[in-house]
Structure formats: structure tokens, C-alpha cells
Amino acid sequence: MNDLLGVVDWSRAQFALTAMYHWLFVPLTIGLSVMVAIMESIYVKTGDEKWKGITKFWMTLFGINFACGVATGIILEFEFGTNWSNYSWFVGDIFGAPLAIEGIVAFFMEATFVAVMFFGWNKVSRRFHLTATWLTAIGVSLSALWILVANAWMQNPVGMAFDPAQMRNVMDNFTEVAFNSVAMNKFFHAVFSGWVLAAVFVIGVSSWLLWRKSNIDAARKSLKLGSWFGLVGMVMTLWTGDGSAVEVARVQPMKLAAMEGLYDGEVGQSLVGVGVLNPDKKPGDDKDAMLFEISIPYGLSILANHDANSFVPGINDIIAGRTVTADGDTVYSDSYAERIAAGKAAREALKRYSEAKAAGNEEAMAAAQADVMANFKYFGYGYLDSAEEAVPPVGLTFYSFRVMVMAGGYLLLLFILLLFVSYRKTAFLEKSWLHWLGIISIPVVWICSQAGWIVAEVGRQPWVIQDLMPTRAAISDVTTGSVQLTFWIFAVLFTTMLAAEISIMLRYISRTSKKNIEQPEK
Amino acid sequence: MFYVEGFRNMTIGRSLWAIILIKLFIMFAVIKLFFFPNKLSSDYDSDEQRADAVRTELIYK
Structure with a gap:
């Protein structure tokens, strides 16, 4: 390793x-x-x-x-x-x-x-x-x-x-x-x-x-x-x-969150004009992300979505799959834990495909291929052991x-x-x-x-x-x-x-x- | 003729061509040849073998 x-x-x-x-x-x-x-x-x-x-x-x-x-x-x-x-x-x-x-x-x-x-x-x-x-x-x-x-x-x-x-x-x-x-x-x-x-x-x-x-x-x-x-x-x-x-x-969105040092996003998210990051901050902890900052109100929402009242997700939000809709409802989809599970399922299916190919079993190959494709969108997450590795x-x-x-x-x-x-x-x-x-x-x-x-x-x-x-x-x-x-x-x-x-x-x-x-x- | 005259009348261009040729020699005759083989092309004979090798790598990495 x-x-x-x-x-x-x-x-x-x-x-x-x-x-x-x-x-x-x-x-x-x-x-x-x-x-x-x-x-x-x-x-x-x-x-x-x-x-x-x-x-x-x-x-x-x-x-x-x-x-x-x-x-x-x-x-x-x-x-x-x-x-x-x-x-x-x-x-x-x-x-x-x-x-x-x-x-x-x-x-x-x-x-x-x-x-x-x-x-x-x-x-x-x-x-x-x-x-x-x-x-x-x-x-x-x-x-x-x-x-x-x-x-x-x-x-x-x-x-x-x-x-x-x-x-x-x-x-x-x-x-x-x-x-x-x-x-x-x-x-x-x-x-x-x-x-x-x-x-x-x-x-x-x-x-x-x-x-x-x-x-x-x-x-x-x-x-x-x-x-x-x-x-x-x-x-x-x-x-x-x-x-x-x-x-x-x-x-x-994870790149944008990193560009801003943003962990917990908000509706009408401000943009950090000048700031010093807290080097001890980790995803999921309750420490402040910034030691010092001068922010521009609504700046990041405008920059990212051209809408001052839009929600911009931070690192913790993205890991949790959390977002806030235009109506103000909090919704969840495809958390990183789910993506990692899907990625590992795709890799496992690829392994079954490889074994079926070696055995010349075309039926098993087709079934494994279908499983690979069903989870392929998150194939890369199958290599991660934790969501933090995706930051x-x-x-x-x-x-x-x-x-x-x-x-x-x-x-x-x-x-x-x-x-x-x-x-x-x-x-x-x-x-x-x-x-x-x-x-x-x-x-x-x-x-x-x-x-x-x-x-x-x-x-x-x-x-x-x-x-x-x-x-x-x-x-x-x-x-x-x-x-x-x-x-x-x-x-x-x-x-x-x-x-x-x-x-x-x-x-x-x-x-x-x-x-x-x-x-x-x- | 156009190119021959151009090269003949070069001043600073001579040094630049020397740089280009030395650089290309180092890159292709030394670096590529001795340090940068195409791993899959040199290690396997067919595309099927290459695909199998990458599949194994991506399953067990």
C-alpha cells in the first residue's frame, strides 16, 4: 500500500x-x-x-x-x-x-x-x-x-x-x-x-x-x-x-466547495473574498472552517447559480447527499456512502464478469455485465474506503x-x-x-x-x-x-x-x- | 527552395533549431526509448490480453 x-x-x-x-x-x-x-x-x-x-x-x-x-x-x-x-x-x-x-x-x-x-x-x-x-x-x-x-x-x-x-x-x-x-x-x-x-x-x-x-x-x-x-x-x-x-x-460541486473551504452550505451563500482556513478542520467535525474571513454576501450563490437565493452545498452536504430545493425543502440523494456501496458493487460485478469469461459462461457474463452497468455511474467510488477520501x-x-x-x-x-x-x-x-x-x-x-x-x-x-x-x-x-x-x-x-x-x-x-x-x- | 533559403538566412533561428533538435533527440532517442515504454503494448500481444490485464488491475487494485 x-x-x-x-x-x-x-x-x-x-x-x-x-x-x-x-x-x-x-x-x-x-x-x-x-x-x-x-x-x-x-x-x-x-x-x-x-x-x-x-x-x-x-x-x-x-x-x-x-x-x-x-x-x-x-x-x-x-x-x-x-x-x-x-x-x-x-x-x-x-x-x-x-x-x-x-x-x-x-x-x-x-x-x-x-x-x-x-x-x-x-x-x-x-x-x-x-x-x-x-x-x-x-x-x-x-x-x-x-x-x-x-x-x-x-x-x-x-x-x-x-x-x-x-x-x-x-x-x-x-x-x-x-x-x-x-x-x-x-x-x-x-x-x-x-x-x-x-x-x-x-x-x-x-x-x-x-x-x-x-x-x-x-x-x-x-x-x-x-x-x-x-x-x-x-x-x-x-x-x-x-x-x-x-x-x-x-x-x-466538491471542487467548488474546496475552492471556497465551504463545509456546510446555505441558501444565499456568501463568497470568501479574503480568508485563512482552519488547518485542523475535517469533514464532519464541528470546528470552524475559517480562522478569519471577509466575505461577500450572496456571492457564491450568484457565482455558482446566478441566483442570490440559491443553495450551494458544502463538503458535508455533498457527502451526505443533502441539498435544498428552490422551494426551501431539504432533500437527500446519492450520499457518498451509497456511492461507495454502488462502486464496490460494480467492482464485484466486474470480478464475476472476469471469472465467467474465464469459464466461458456467457450467461453469467451477461448477468455480471448488467450489474456493472447498473452501478457504473459510481464505479470509481468502489476504490474509496471512506467518504473523506473523495475530498x-x-x-x-x-x-x-x-x-x-x-x-x-x-x-x-x-x-x-x-x-x-x-x-x-x-x-x-x-x-x-x-x-x-x-x-x-x-x-x-x-x-x-x-x-x-x-x-x-x-x-x-x-x-x-x-x-x-x-x-x-x-x-x-x-x-x-x-x-x-x-x-x-x-x-x-x-x-x-x-x-x-x-x-x-x-x-x-x-x-x-x-x-x-x-x-x-x- | 523557399525553406532552404529561409534556413540559410537564419541568425537567431540557428540556435533555436539546435535547441529543438537536441530536445527531440533527448526526448525520443533517450527518454522514450529507455524510460517510457508503453507498458500495455510492450507487455501484451493482443488487445484482448491488454483488456484482461487492465480488468485484473482494476478488480484487485
Whole structure:
């Protein structure tokens, strides 16, 4: 058991490390590709060569990030096959289809047009080049779409039927999988947050140029465009974040409860604005959940249900299967004790199916299969010994959510401030404090972005597939030592990649700052 | 020709391509080959055997 937990924990740590490093590169690629396309559109529309220079400057930074980040996600697929083989087999067809589409359509589209984008200046017409730049940006976003469709299925498994003979979930409705409401919100939330991240990157680098008093005109143009792009991205991120909150309340109420540190829900539930969790609080005890909090009345009911007087269940309510209807009646359904019993019945039926298959008894196989299917909705609960095991790490989820929201709020104010300064108080654009505000915002936006994924992925624990497969059942029969070894190999490899990217970017920015960005080389 | 000229005229791109190629080599020729076999593909010959293996794992885990 201890070795199993060791393997699970190290495999989770390895997956988290890989995914987090991958996500350092991806949102910048998503957002910067669109920004570069907008800059080039301005150049093509106005014919102003200065914009061509500005476009080429940011396009090169896009290229550095693209080169360092490309294929880092493939390692996640290696891990699926080796560390998470039970999971990979269990979901194979459903997870495989979106990833295959991503590889065939989006990746090749992106790879084809990125070459025209970098090598095509002065070799193809302006409009053809601009089309290639936009198609690269669209290809990048389409890649994200299919990855997020696959991820969303894990959070809200739909459009499939389980087949005990194949031991796989077989897709029976592609539309349901592709247009899963969780996927749509997740896709737009991730893409627009990428816009915000790229905007802050452009603002930060432009601020550095302004601080160095280098390429002031190009830096001001970039900063203004970045502020608009960031503001639009942030508004859309807030909008899609609201949609995500409604979806989480609907399909993953336990995640929402963990995000809020909420144990006992109420009608007209408040939202914790700022708070400190009681680290000793456990489900079912009578200790206070919070040591300190400043709450927004009705906030969580509005966020989760768009209804100030709705009921939002807490962790204890969800475990008990308790909810309060719109009429104010308390009703109970599917407590976690019942779900665990159903899950264990499904596993027991699967065992009978396996024995009947070995004996060649088709009648017994059919009867066992019917029992598996009757309880399959809660199959994953059969691996839990207690309801408390179904509660995600509350502290990490709660604080990550607040880091994301606070950092997002700060960035929204930053965009508004910079637009105000750009249009109304241009003298402030020469102030060092403003430059440094832009520069220090670069790490803030990356922390914000990573915190969002921590909320999404830690908050759904213990499930790799919501209600169907807990993390510990997904793991392969591998040794802790082998996972530890590859964990450190990845840590070194990815850190080297990141250091290379930052170093090449800094050298390029420093070198280019000594030239006139607005006069590109022919 | 389009690509050849593009590669020939690269400046910073040369370092980037070096990074990409080294990275892909490490990933596929070292990490994938020696550390990340596809367990079910390498341990079993048919899909039926793989399904049986996963079923056993999920029953007794």
C-alpha cells in the first residue's frame, strides 16, 4: 500500500511538473500569435513600415518561445503510456480521438504556416503572409481546443458507454464529447487567459525598453496595443470564468466547495473574498472552517447559480447527499456512502464478469455485465474506503483560487491604468515606477495562469475521471524508483529549456534594443 | 527552395533549431526509448490480453 501511494504521489508530481512547465510556454504561444497577427494586420492595412518592424520584433520572441516550448507536451503522452496505463486503456478511444485530431489538423496547420510566417517576408505577397500569420494563430488555438476537449471529458465524462469486454469507454456520441459544455468554457477561458498573459509579456518588455529609453515609439505602440489586448482578454477571461464556475457547480460541486473551504452550505451563500482556513478542520467535525474571513454576501450563490437565493452545498452536504430545493425543502440523494456501496458493487460485478469469461459462461457474463452497468455511474467510488477520501486538498485549492483571482484583479487594474496613461497622462509613460510596474507584472501573470490550473486539477482530486476512476486506480504497475529517476531527468531538462529560453530572449531583446526596431532589416 | 533559403538566412533561428533538435533527440532517442515504454503494448500481444490485464488491475487494485 505504501509503495502504491509512493508511486501515485511521484507519478502525480511528475505529471504536475511536466504539465506546469508545458503551460509556461503554451499560453504565451497562444496569445502572442494573435498579437503578432494583429500587428501585421495594422502593417498591411496602413502600409506603415514601422509596424512591420514591430511585428518582426515580437514575431521573433514568439519564435523563441515556440522553439523552446514545442513538443514539451509530448512527454505527457509518454507518461500516459508508462505511468498511467490503466487510465490510458480505460479512456483510450475517447481521449485518443481529440488528441489525434489535434496532431493531424491543428499541429500540421500550425507547423506549415509558421514556416511561411518566418521565412516568407518579401517572398510572398503581404496578404498571403498575413494569411499565414493568422492561420498560425488559429492553428495554435485549435491545438488547445482538442487538448482541452480531452481534459474536459475527464472532468465531465459524457458521450461514451463502458464496455467490460474491451475494458474501455467507447465513444458513442462525438458531438457530446466535442461540445461538452465544460470543454467550451475551458477552451475559451484558457485561450483568453493566454491573451492576458501575452499582453502582460508585451507590456513588460515594452516597459523595459521605455526604462532603457530605447525604441520609445515602438515600445509605446506595443504597450498601448498590449493594454487593449489584455483588457479584452481579461474581460473575456472573467466572462468565461463565470461560465466555468457555473459548470463546476453543476458537475463538480466538491471542487467548488474546496475552492471556497465551504463545509456546510446555505441558501444565499456568501463568497470568501479574503480568508485563512482552519488547518485542523475535517469533514464532519464541528470546528470552524475559517480562522478569519471577509466575505461577500450572496456571492457564491450568484457565482455558482446566478441566483442570490440559491443553495450551494458544502463538503458535508455533498457527502451526505443533502441539498435544498428552490422551494426551501431539504432533500437527500446519492450520499457518498451509497456511492461507495454502488462502486464496490460494480467492482464485484466486474470480478464475476472476469471469472465467467474465464469459464466461458456467457450467461453469467451477461448477468455480471448488467450489474456493472447498473452501478457504473459510481464505479470509481468502489476504490474509496471512506467518504473523506473523495475530498480534494482544500488548502491548496482554496489558496490557489484566491491567488488566481487576486492576480487577475491586479492585472485588470494594470490594463485600465496603462490605457488611461496612454491616452490621458502620457507624461507618466516616462516614469520609472510605471516601467517597473510593467516589468514586475510578468511573473505575476504566470503565477496567475499556473494557479488557475492548480485549482482545476488539484480541485478535481481524487479523480482522474470524475466519479469513474480515482488517481490511485489509474496508475500502472511501475516502481517508485523509476518514476523518481525520470522525475529528476525532466526537472533538469525542462529547467534547462526554460533557462535557454529566458537567456535567448533576454539577449535578443538587449541586442535589438540597441537598434531601431521600426526599421527592419530587408 | 523557399525553406532552404529561409534556413540559410537564419541568425537567431540557428540556435533555436539546435535547441529543438537536441530536445527531440533527448526526448525520443533517450527518454522514450529507455524510460517510457508503453507498458500495455510492450507487455501484451493482443488487445484482448491488454483488456484482461487492465480488468485484473482494476478488480484487485
